[in-house]
Amino acid sequence: MTAPFDSLMLRVLLGPLVACLQIFALYVVFHGHTSPGGGFQGGVLLGASMILMMLVHGRATPSLMLSQRGSAALAAAGVLAYATLAAIPLLAGRPMLDYAALPLPSLEPAQRRWVGILIVEASVALAVAGVMVSLFQSLAGDKEVSP
C-alpha cells in the first residue's frame, strides 16, 4: 500500500475535504432523478474520497472498507443488490426489471419506478465505489520501484 505522506497540513485538511467529497457524492447519487449525475458518477466520487484517505494515511487507514477484501465485497454487494432488484418482478410473474411490479402497494406505478431507479442508483454507486478502490489497491500493490 502507498506510504503515508506525513504532513500536518494534510492531516488537518483531509477530514473536511473527505467529508465534503462524500456529502457531494451522496447528493449526486440521490439527486440523480432531477439533476445531472447518478450512481456511476456518485460512486466514482465516493471511491475517490476513499482513495484520498488511503493516499494520505497509507496502511494505517482506520476502516474496514479499505482492505482489499472489503472493497471487493462492496463491489460485489452492489451488483448483487442490483441483480436482486432485477429478479423481484419475476416473482410477481412480470418481466425482469419491471419496477412497476415492486411490492409497494401504497404507491402509484410511476412512483414505484421512481423507487426502483433510486435503488439502482444506490447499488451502482456501491459497485462503482468498490471497483475504484479495488483497482487502486491492486495497482498500488506492495512492489516499490528501486530508486
Add this chain to the structure above:
Amino acid sequence: MNPYIGGLLSVMLVALGIALIRVRDLFATMALLSAFSGLIAVLLAVLGAVDVAFTEAVVGASISTVLLMTLLRRIDPREVVRQGPLARAAALAGVGAIGFVLLWGIDALPPFGDPQSAPTRHVAPAYIERALQDTATPNVVTAVLADYRSFDTLIETTVILTAAMACILLLGRKP
C-alpha cells in the same frame, strides 16, 4: 453552440494533442492527458450533454489520472524505450489512415441538433414525452439509464465488477 467557444476548445485540444506527442516525461504525459479529458468534459457540457460531461470529468480527468499516477510508481523511467524510426513511421501511417477514414465518414453524420435526423426521430421522442409520467423522474437521462435501458446498466455494472476481479487476480496482493 457558440462557434467561438467551440473553436477555442478545438484549438486547445489540438495544442494539447501536439504537446502530448512532443513531451517525453511520463508524469507530464499524465498531467496533459488529464487536462485533455477536462477540456473534453467542458466541450461536452457546452454541447449540452451534461451527464456525459460529468462522467468524463470524474472518470477521465480525475480517477484515471490518479490510477495512472499510481502505476507510475511501478515503472522505472529508464526502462521506457523510444521506438526506432521505422516503428514511428508505421505508427504515423496507421494513425493517418484511421484519421483519413474518420474524416471521410464525417459527411454521413447528421448536422448537430438536426430534428429530422434518424437518432432524434427513432425512440428518443417517446422517452422524452413519457419519462415523467412513466417514472416520475424529470431527468430523462436517468430514466433511460436506470429504467428503460436498465438491462444494459445491469450488465455494464457486471462488466466493471469483472474488470476489477481481473485486476485483483492479476495484480493484487496475496491476502
